[in-house]
Amino acid sequence: xxxxxxxxxxxxxxxxxxxxxxxxxxxxxxxxxxxxxxxxxxxxxxxxxxxxxxxxxxxxxxxxxxxxxxxxxxxxxxxxxxxxxxxxxxxxxxxxxxxxxxxxxxxxxxxxxxxxxxxxxxxxxxxxxxxxxxxxxxxxxxxxxxxxxxxxxxxxxxxxxxxxxxxxxxxxxxxxxxxxxxxxxxxxxxxxxxxxxxxxxxxxxxxxxxxxxxxxxxxxxxxxxxxxxxxxxxxxxxxxxxxxxxxxxxxxxxxxxxxxxxxxxxxxxxxxxxxxxxxxxxxxxxxxxxxxxxxxxxxxxxxxxxxxxxxxx
Amino acid sequence: xxxxxxxxxxxxxxxxxxxxxxxxxxxxxxxxxxxxxxxxxxxxxxxxxxxxxxxxxxxxxxxxxxxxxxxxxxxxxxxxxxxxxxxxxxxxxxxxxxxxxxxxxxxxxxxxxxxxxxxxxxxxxxxxxxxxxxxxxxxxxxxxxxxxxxxxxxxxxxxxxxxxxxxxxxxxxxxxxxxxxxxxxxxxxxxxxxxxxxxxxxxxxxxxxxxxxxxxxxxxxxxxxxxxxxxxxxxxxxxxxxxxxxxxxxxxxxxxxxxxxxxxxxxxxxxxxxxxxxxxxxxx
Numbered sequence: 001x002x003x004x005x006x007x008x009x010x011x012x013x014x015x016x017x018x019x020x021x022x023x024x025x026x027x028x029x030x031x032x033x034x035x036x037x038x039x040x041x042x043x044x045x046x047x048x049x050x051x052x053x054x055x056x057x058x059x060x061x062x063x064x065x066x067x068x069x070x071x072x073x074x075x076x077x078x079x080x081x082x083x084x085x086x087x088x089x090x091x092x093x094x095x096x097x098x099x100x101x102x103x104x105x106x107x108x109x110x111x112x113x114x115x116x117x118x119x120x121x122x123x124x125x126x127x128x129x130x131x132x133x134x135x136x137x138x139x140x141x142x143x144x145x146x147x148x149x150x151x152x153x154x155x156x157x158x159x160x161x162x163x164x165x166x167x168x169x170x171x172x173x174x175x176x177x178x179x180x181x182x183x184x185x186x187x188x189x190x191x192x193x194x195x196x197x198x199x200x201x202x203x204x205x206x207x208x209x210x211x212x213x214x215x216x217x218x219x220x221x222x223x224x225x226x227x228x229x230x231x232x233x234x235x236x237x238x239x240x241x242x243x244x245x246x247x248x249x250x251x252x253x254x255x256x257x258x259x260x261x262x263x264x265x266x267x268x269x270x271x272x273x274x275x276x277x278x279x280x281x282x283x284x285x286x287x288x289x290x291x292x293x294x295x296x297x298x299x300x301x302x303x304x305x306x307x308x309x310x311x312x313x
Numbered sequence: 314x315x316x317x318x319x320x321x322x323x324x325x326x327x328x329x330x331x332x333x334x335x336x337x338x339x340x341x342x343x344x345x346x347x348x349x350x351x352x353x354x355x356x357x358x359x360x361x362x363x364x365x366x367x368x369x370x371x372x373x374x375x376x377x378x379x380x381x382x383x384x385x386x387x388x389x390x391x392x393x394x395x396x397x398x399x400x401x402x403x404x405x406x407x408x409x410x411x412x413x414x415x416x417x418x419x420x421x422x423x424x425x426x427x428x429x430x431x432x433x434x435x436x437x438x439x440x441x442x443x444x445x446x447x448x449x450x451x452x453x454x455x456x457x458x459x460x461x462x463x464x465x466x467x468x469x470x471x472x473x474x475x476x477x478x479x480x481x482x483x484x485x486x487x488x489x490x491x492x493x494x495x496x497x498x499x500x501x502x503x504x505x506x507x508x509x510x511x512x513x514x515x516x517x518x519x520x521x522x523x524x525x526x527x528x529x530x531x532x533x534x535x536x537x538x539x540x541x542x543x544x545x546x547x548x549x550x551x552x553x554x555x556x557x558x559x560x561x562x563x564x565x566x567x568x569x570x571x572x573x574x575x576x577x578x579x580x581x582x583x584x585x586x587x588x589x590x591x592x593x594x595x596x597x
Contacts, residue, residue: 018435026447137583141576143527145534145550146568153561164558252442256531270443271535274450286447290439 008301012294019290020072023283024065038279039081047081072287078280082273087284091266097167098254098265100177104185105250109192110243116193117200117239118227121208132197139194144253148187148260155183165262184261188253192246199242203235210234236307244300251289320584326577330570334394343373345392345544348382355379357386357562378562380552389544390567396545397526397574400460404525405518408464412471413514417502419472420479430476433469441466445528449537459538463525474517478510512589519582523575530571546571 027034035052036043052058056067071078077087120132156164162183168176207213208231216230251267258267266285273281333340355361357378364370377386419429436444448462482488488505496504532538533547534554541548546567553563 014431015434015438018432019438022435022439023447026451029451137579138576141523141527141579142572143530143534143568143575145531146564146572149557149561149564149568152557157558248440251440252531255442255446256535259535270446271537274446274537277450279450282447282450286439286443289443293440294438 023287077284080281082276082278087280094266094269097263104181105188108185109189113193113196117197120201121204136194136198139190144256145260151183167263184257188257195246200239203238207231207235244297247296319580323577323580330574337391343385343388345388377566389549392544393546400529401522401526403460404463405522408467409518412468416472416475420476436469463528467521475510482509516586523578
């Protein structure tokens, strides 16, 4: 097993290397002087010269990449001339809301989608199954922000049960935090639920007719224990896989959801940085989100060995 | 046959949207970019009497209201269908074409495979919307930039699919036989490998189209997409954001059209997948 973990860890290196090259090239592909672009519109010529010196822009491109990567690996993402802060500071200040939103959404989505998928498979061909699958296609099709505004309109404006927008840090009280997390989490969870429910149903259906499930039933086990202990356990690998892959959707959704609900997180930062053409920040955020995605999927791969001991690589 | 029903419903909705896009000028629309300060923020169904230069009076009805610049939302929604469909279809075609070429070459030429797939893995490690946003930031916002920015994240998904098909086809006896007979590589690829990729590629292209329409709307909505004066569903909603509490119609109507279009394309894709690839349908 350790061999497998080591191999999987090694396999992430080329992926992250490609991402790094990609993000590095992002700035070089734009027309114009990268130093001037990084410095922003209000920079003096001294600023530009300083940046050019710091990034080694007069050296060969490979050397520039090495310098850049070296800084990134030390946690130095450069300076945001738009926000007048280092990019690292900027990101640290924005992590909490995004993390909170992602974690709430993840729990909500998994807790809703897995039972839905299991029930749909269990009641295969009935109106329940068709209903769940219909909702799943629907969830894939309605844009995140339309769901968000519909929920705001219904629950925050018409019914006035919840605050319209905004974020309250966890440190300032759990009630207010949760109140403001409910609508964004539901909004973001919809597409994720659609994805997970669909795979859960497919995966459960595949296992449903296995011999050991028939055996479990034959020995007189009730439906629920059969479903949970025998079916779901054996159907877990594809479900966990898609939860990992779905993190990409989640990250894309975070960007939109934070804009709809005015949550000052990394997603909002991404949009603000793009609008301000603040490239060091854009680069850092893209790198960070991609790294998170790769690491989560690495962890997912590692859980296989626990979920299904037959898997040996 | 619920599968065929799904194709039928999807195709019908889509046909209506396509008709709306094509016939936009004849559907009682006004210039979608025309700013009318007098008619700002009208609610849906509001009417206004306009007197022309020759003294005749006509009553204008704003079926879907107007936005905060007085532009007719109905006209903008109708014209917006054009942008969404153009983006969806172009992204699907371009990414399918690029993905097909790279996928076939990578699947067939061993030495190329490793390099290409590592690059694709790297591209896929960046969440699609994020990559599109970052790419859009590189140059001035325009339809072409947006299409390109959505194509690039989609290509690796097509490449993976095509490559996996090619990898299984290349071991087939008839391909081996053709190779043994000395068929040149381009002929081999075009005659024996290419046809097998068509069915899964069509299905994938449909899903790419649906996701491209969504991503375009998201980019416009975030203000980083197609320039705001162009009527797109995302732009209409972006414009309506500020006054959403008072005038939800700016988000409601384009939202309904957007969701219906994407739903239709997805249903079409689901149905096509089950029809063209019965193996998968049994699993899903």
